[in-house]
Every structure is written in structure tokens, then in C-alpha cells.
Amino acid sequence: MIEFKNVSKVYDSNGVHALDHVSLKINKGEFVFIVGASGAGKSTFLKLIMHEETPTSGVIVVNDMHLEKMKRRKVPYLRRTMGIVFQDFRLISKMTVYENVAFAMRCVGRKNDSIKKRVPYILELVGLADKADDHPSELSGGEQQRVSLARALVNNPELIIADEPTGNIDPEMSYEIIELLSEINKRGTTVLVVTHEHELVKSFGKRVITIDDGRVVSDSDDDQFVAI
Amino acid sequence: MSSFGYLVKEGFKNLFHNRLMSLASIGVLISCLVLTGSAVMLTINVSNIVDSVGDTNVTKVFLDDDLTKLEAVYKGKELKDVDNVVDVQFIDKDESIEAYREQLGEEVFANMTGDDNPLPYSYSVVMEDLSKYDDTVAKIKEVEGVASVSSHREVAAKLTSLSSFITTMSLWIILALAVISLFIISNTIRMTMFSHRFEISIMKSVGATNAFVRVPFIIEGIIIGLVSAAVSIGLLFVLSDAIINSVQKILDFPYTRFTDPTVMWPVIGAFAAAGVLVGAFGSMVSIRRYLTHEGSEILGW
Numbered sequence: 001m002i003e004f005k006n007v008s009k010v011y012d013s014n015g016v017h018a019l020d021h022v023s024l025k026i027n028k029g030e031f032v033f034i035v036g037a038s039g040a041g042k043s044t045f046l047k048l049i050m051h052e053e054t055p056t057s058g059v060i061v062v063n064d065m066h067l068e069k070m071k072r073r074k075v076p077y078l079r080r081t082m083g084i085v086f087q088d089f090r091l092i093s094k095m096t097v098y099e100n101v102a103f104a105m106r107c108v109g110r111k112n113d114s115i116k117k118r119v120p121y122i123l124e125l126v127g128l129a130d131k132a133d134d135h136p137s138e139l140s141g142g143e144q145q146r147v148s149l150a151r152a153l154v155n156n157p158e159l160i161i162a163d164e165p166t167g168n169i170d171p172e173m174s175y176e177i178i179e180l181l182s183e184i185n186k187r188g189t190t191v192l193v194v195t196h197e198h199e200l201v202k203s204f205g206k207r208v209i210t211i212d213d214g215r216v217v218s219d220s221d222d223d224q225f226v227a228i
Numbered sequence: 229m230s231s232f233g234y235l236v237k238e239g240f241k242n243l244f245h246n247r248l249m250s251l252a253s254i255g256v257l258i259s260c261l262v263l264t265g266s267a268v269m270l271t272i273n274v275s276n277i278v279d280s281v282g283d284t285n286v287t288k289v290f291l292d293d294d295l296t297k298l299e300a301v302y303k304g305k306e307l308k309d310v311d312n313v314v315d316v317q318f319i320d321k322d323e324s325i326e327a328y329r330e331q332l333g334e335e336v337f338a339n340m341t342g343d344d345n346p347l348p349y350s351y352s353v354v355m356e357d358l359s360k361y362d363d364t365v366a367k368i369k370e371v372e373g374v375a376s377v378s379s380h381r382e383v384a385a386k387l388t389s390l391s392s393f394i395t396t397m398s399l400w401i402i403l404a405l406a407v408i409s410l411f412i413i414s415n416t417i418r419m420t421m422f423s424h425r426f427e428i429s430i431m432k433s434v435g436a437t438n439a440f441v442r443v444p445f446i447i448e449g450i451i452i453g454l455v456s457a458a459v460s461i462g463l464l465f466v467l468s469d470a471i472i473n474s475v476q477k478i479l480d481f482p483y484t485r486f487t488d489p490t491v492m493w494p495v496i497g498a499f500a501a502a503g504v505l506v507g508a509f510g511s512m513v514s515i516r517r518y519l520t521h522e523g524s525e526i527l528g529w
Contacts, residue, residue, distance in 0.1 A: 050433075052525060073437070080435035090430055103427075106234055107436035155434065 001190070002026040002049060002159070007058030009044050009214075018044035020214040021058070026192065028158070031185040033201045034194045036211035042194045045211065046163055049192075050084070051075050063158050080108055083152025087164035089144045091136040097123065097147050098132040104151045118154060126150045126180060142173030149180065159190040166197060174200055182206075235440070239447025242420045249416035250448075254456045256412050257506060260405035261460035261499055262467070267398040269468045269484075272491060274391035277481045287361075289351045289368055290375045299373065300349035306371050307351055312364045315354040321345045348375060406506065413452055413510030417445050421518050428518075429525065438519050445511045453507025457499040464495070 002025070009019040019041045026032050036042050047053040048060055051067050060067040063081040070078065091100050098119055105115045123129045126146040136144050145165055152160055162181060166174030178193070178200060185191040195201060201208055210218040243250050289307060291300050300318070307316045324347045325340055340346055355364055365377050421428070431441050468486045476483060486492055 076432075076435045076437045078435075079433065084433050090426070090433075092427055092430065103430070104434040107431045107434045107440060109440065151434070 001028045001061070001063060002192070003059075003061040004048075005059040007048065007055045007060055009041075009048060009053065010056045017214050019048070019055075022211075022214070022216055024209060024216055024219065026190065028190055029185070029188055031182060031191045031206045032193070033204075033206055033208045034192065034211060035196060035198060035201055035208060037196060040211045041214040042211055043163075044214075046161060046194060049161065050082070051078055080155060081157055082159040082161055083149075083155065083157040085145070085148050085152045085160065085162040085165045087167040089136070089141075089148045089168070091144055091147055091151075093136055096133050096135055097128060097139070097150075100136070100147055101150045101154050104154050108155055110155075122150045122154045125153070140173070141169035142176060145169055145173075145177055146180065149177070149184075153184065153189075157189065159192065160184060162191070162193045164195055165193060166195060166200065175203075178204060232443075235443040236447055238444035239451060242424070242444055242448040243451055245423065246416060246420045246448075249412075249419055250452055253409065253413045253416045253452045253510075254459070256405060257409040257453065257456035257503065258460050258463070260402055260409050261456060261502065262463050263398055263405065264402050264502075265460060265464040265486075265495055265499070266467070267395055267402070268495065269464070269486065269491070270391055271395055272484050273472075273481075274387050276484055277479075278388055287353045287355065287365065287368075288378050289353050290378070291349045291351070292373050292375045293348050295349060295373055297349065303371070303373050304351060307353060307368065307374075310364065310367050310371065312355050312357055312360050313353055313368075314356045317352045319350045319352060321347050321349055324350060409506055410510045410513075413449055413507060414514040416452070417449055417511040418514040418518065420448060421445060421514065441519065442512070442515050445515050446508050449507035449509075449511030450504050451507070453503030453505070454500065455503075457496075457503035461496055461499055 004022050004024050007019055007022045008017070010017050022041075022045070034042055034045065044053065048055055048067070049062055051070060055068055058068065062078065065074070065078050065081075067078070092103065095103065101119045101122060102115050105118065110118075120129065120132070123132055126149055128143060128146055128150065131139060131143065131147075136147065139147065145168075149160075149162075149165075152162075160181065165177055165181070169177070174197070181191050181193060182204065207219070207221045209216060209220075291303060295303070297320070304316050304318055307313060322345065325345055328347075353368065355361065368374055368377055428441055465486050472483045472485060484491055486495070
């Protein structure tokens with residue numbers, strides 16, 4: 001669950017108003033697209049959810065944690081409730097597919113036994129069981145993104161955040177990735193996909209929140225915006 | 229526990245990955261530790277010598293070169309008459325040279341016998357009350373035909389001041405080297421960290437705690453420290469033995485060797501502790517800085 005109440009973010013370094021009094025609520029189990037042009041405030045929105053940045057004003061609640069007053073040492077435990085999928089995959093090239101996914105489990109101190117059980121299961125889920133011993137460089141873009149997704153899923157997060165997950169892969173592969181995310185969503189995980197590909201978004205008929213110039217300018221689920 | 233094993237392994241990998249800088253750190257730390265150990269060994273041995281000879285009340289009195297043996301023997305009576313002197317023992321030139329030969333080898337004074345003997349006649353003088361030592365020496369020097377007076381006490385005093393000088397000097401050098409080793413180690417670790425910044429950003433994004441991110445780097449620092457300590461102990465063992473062996477030929481005293489358990493174990497313990505501390509501290513300094521700045525970004529960099 002993500003809730004923004006009147007959140008603004010002004011960057012000290014350049015005075016840019018990245019978000020301007022944003023309020024929105026994403027419930028547990030929802031699938032939401034966040035769309036907007038580059039520079040609209042999407043990245044800031046994600047950074048605030050991950051607590052990479054703190055809001056200048058307003059209240060942010062993510063998975064029952066209040067972020068605006070969160071202590072530094074609590075941040076890792078917030079991040080454990082979410083899995084992040086990056087546009088550029090961010091896979092470690094010298095590790096195999098299996099190791100890349102296992103790495104996320106090691107980082108949160110999981111035991112070898114549970115790693116050995118969980119990683120093959122997740123690789124199966126994203127359809128990469130037969131690529132476990134390959135290195136990222138041997139995979140296609142779509143496959144690499146599925147490894148990235150496997151890594152995001154492996155610690156069983158409540159929320160998956162995908163930052164332009166289809167930005168670096170072929171259109172047909174893009175569709176496949178969103179399908180996969182939608183499958184994961186059906187199992188109860190909240191999914192948040194940030195993208196600027198309007199065509200892709202339309203074909204899935206999910207909730208779409210549009211951000212422009214630091215404001216929410218439309219929300220397909222909110223009556224307030226239906227008129228637009 | 230399994231994740232700790234994993235982190236230790238990562239620490240070793242880092243060390244190897246960055247081997248040139250690791251070697252530099254180890255080298256500086258070794259010089260620091262060996263110097264410290266040498267200073268300790270020197271201080272122990274000098275105080276040993278001082279302890280063992282400082283209390284002897286035997287003083288050597290050398291007579292003028294031009295005295296004949298007969299004149300020299302007569303001087304014994306005069307010396308014995310000096311206040312506070314209880315016993316005197318005449319030492320022939322030939323005996324003195326013989327004593328030197330025994331210590332330094334036959335060939336050293338081979339031609340210096342009979343009339344060619346360059347050493348003077350001398351006496352060992354035993355005093356009754358050592359607190360009057362300086363007075364008594366002054367009086368002995370007044371006796372005609374006495375060239376000089378020497379005693380182990382003087383050697384001891386000279387050694388003590390030399391050793392305290394060396395100790396102070398080495399203290400400063402050690403301090404400087406310790407600062408340099410800290411600096412080099414923290415730079416080594418910082419380099420490793422930069423080469424791993426990608427992994428670190430992923431670790432942070434999946435929710436690794438700072439403590440977890442830190443462990444491999446601290447382990448890398450500790451390994452650097454421990455390896456340096458081990459090599460230093462080996463070097464110190466070899467070095468101090470060689471030095472003691474050669475000094476013993478000239479000055480024969482009951483030297484304390486490095487293998488003496490009362491020296492060896494505390495030194496090994498102190499070195500290991502110093503290695504661990506310097507290594508861990510050096511790496512923590514750079515990690516703290518990294519994690520609070522660049523290392524806190526996930527999407528940003």
C-alpha cells in the first residue's frame with residue numbers, strides 16, 4: 001500500500017519543484033501504471049517511495065511505514081518489502097543468472113538452505129530455469145529483464161516497482177514482461193510500473209496515473225479525473 | 229552463519245582483486261610493526277643488561293701505558309689504600325689480550341703479544357659501599373699512574389640513555405608509520421569499494437543493511453592487518469636472533485631472545501590486536517564516508 005498526502009519535493013541543489021502537492025493512494029494488490037514525459041517527476045516519485053529522497057513536505061506511507069520521519073537504519077527494512085526492477089536490468093555481469101538472484105537473498109541474510117530452494121522456484125516462475133548457469137551477457141534483453149524481475153521477486157516483497165522495465169527491450173518482449181508482472185500481481189503482489197509507453201499501457205486496461213510537471217494530472221481510477 | 233561465511237569469502241576476493249594496493253598496505257604495516265617490535269626487544273635487552281651489571285661492584289682501573297710490570301704491580305698497594313676499596317686484583321696485559329681473543333677470535337690480536345701488546349696493565353677493584361662510587365673513582369684517578377677508570381656501570385648508563393633515545397625516536401617513527409598505514413589501508417579499501425559500487429547499489433536496493441555491506445570490507449582490512457602481523461612476527465624472530473648473535477660476540481650478556489615466552493606471546497598478541505585494529509579502523513573510516521555519500525543512491529548514479 002502506498003499513500004501520498006500532499007507531498008512536495010524541492011531539490012536543494014537546483015531549486016527544482018519535482019513534485020508539487022501530490023496526493024494519491026495505491027491499495028494492496030493493485031496494478032498501476034505511472035506515466036509521464038521525462039522530467040515530469042516519475043523518478044522523484046519512485047525515489048520517495050524507496051526513501052532514496054525525503055519529501056520537502058507532506059506525508060508518505062509505504063507498506064505501513066511512515067517515510068517522512070523514517071530513521072536511516074530502518075530504510076533497509078523498508079526496501080525489503082519491495083522489489084525493484086530497473087530499466088537497465090542492473091545484473092552483475094560476473095555472476096550467473098542463479099547467483100544474481102541468490103545475491104538478493106544473501107543481502108538480507110537468508111540461509112543457504114532457503115536460497116537453494118527458493119532461487120530455482122523463482123527462475124521457474126519467470127521461465128528461466130534452463131538459463132540458471134548462463135551469464136547475463138549470454139541472454140537477450142527480455143531474458144535479462146526477467147532475471148532482474150526474478151531478483152526483485154525472490155525475497156517475496158509486498159510491492160514490485162518497475163522503473164521503465166521495457167525501455168531497453170524489443171516491443172514484443174515488452175508485452176511479455178508486462179504479462180509476467182500481471183501474473184505476479186494476480187498472486188497478490190502490488191505492482192507499480194513506471195513507463196512512458198502509452199500504447200503498451202492502453203492495451204492492458206489497468207489503472208493509469210499520469211504525472212506531468214510534478215502533479216498528478218489524471219488517474220483512471222479517480223472520479224476527480226474522469227472528466228479529462 | 230552461512231551469510232557470514234559468504235561475507236568472509238567476499239573479503240578475501242576483494243583483497244586479491246586489489247592486490248597491488250593490498251601489498252602496499254601490508255608493506256607499510258609490516259615496517260611499522262617490525263620497528264615497534266625491535267624497539268621493544270631493544271628496551272627489554274638494555275634493561276636486562278643494566279639489571280645484570282648495574283649492581284656489580286667490580287670496577288676496572290687501567291694504568292698508564294709506560295709503566296713496567298713491576299711498577300704496575302706496586303700500584304696495587306696504593307690502590308688498596310684508597311678509601312672504600314676492599315680488594316684489588318692485578319690483571320696482566322697478556323691476560324687482557326687473551327680475554328679479548330676468546331671473545332673475538334684468535335686471529336684478531338694474533339701479533340699483539342709480549343712487547344707488541346697495546347693494552348695497558350690493569351686492576352679489578354672491588355668497592356665496599358657503592359653509594360660512594362663516584363667519590364671513590366675520583367680518588368682512584370688521583371693515584372699517579374692511573375690512566376682511566378671504567379666500570380659496567382658506565383656502560384649501563386650509556387646504554388640506558390642510548391636506548392631511551394632510540395625508543396623515543398622509534399616512537400615517533402612508529403606513530404608516523406601508523407598514520408601512513410591507516411591512510412593507505414583506508415585508500416585501498418576505498419578503491420575496492422569504488423570497484424564494487426555497482427554491487428553495493430544493488431545490495432542497498434534489495435535492503436541490505438549498512439552493517440552487511442560493510443562486513444567484506446572490514447574483513448579485507450582485518451586480513452591485511454593479520455597478514456602484516458604474521459609476517460612481522462617472522463621477520464622479528466629472524467632479525468632479532470641475527471642481531472643478538474652478532475652482538476653477543478662483542479658484549480656477552482644474558483640476552484632475552486624473541487623466543488622467550490614472556491616476550492613472544494605478548495608481542496604476538498599485541499601485533500595481532502594492532503593488525504586487526506588498524507585494518508578494521510582503516511576500512512571503517514572509508515566505508516562510513518562512502519555509504520553516507522555516493523553509496524546511498526540507488527537510482528541516482
